[in-house]
Amino acid sequence: MQIHSEYTFNFDWETVVKGFWRKYPCKEFDFIKFNQVVDMMLNDNNTMSIKRIVYARKFMVWCLTLEEITFDIENRSMQMQTKLLKACKYYPNLSGDESIIYKAIDDQKTHYSKLLSNFHQTFVSKLISQFNSSFKKGIEVVEARCRELQNNQ
Secondary structure, three states: OEEEEEEEEOOOHHHHHHHHHOOOOOHHHOOEEEEEEEEEEEOOOOEEEEEEEEEEEEOOEEEEEEEEEEEEOOOOEEEEEEEEEEEOOOOOOOOOEEEEEEEEOOOOOEEEEEEEEOOOHHHHHHHHHHHHHHHHHHHHHHHHHHHHHHHOO
16 A cells, blocks of 8 residues: 655745755654764766665654665755664564655746555554654645745845
8 A cells, every 4th residue: 555645845946955954853753863864975877865864763662764865956856765674662563665756846846745655554544644644744844944944045
């Protein structure tokens, strides 16, 4: 099963990507306890690849993920794949993949797409409600960061 959502930001791609990068730390996602870039590489095709470790914890539930992010400046797109590396013993079958894309539509709008897939079926109903809430919160945080960036220019 897959869960997919889309949104259009009324900000240029560069501002949205800066907003995405400044998303953590924030009170809306207080369960994100740690995120750290562990690798960065400029590729031959003029893209930049970044790997980032993220540690999330809410009460007794925790997980460690790897985000693989690719920036394509020329085509004004950013893609991110998130993979679960390890989870707490309370959810031994926790699995799933997250893919997001930020792509410029024009000089003033950016398309955002998020897809969750390959997750364990027992989490479907809980995952759907959390996905929708997290998706909306993520948009709100990135938009707030975009407004802050515009106000500081």
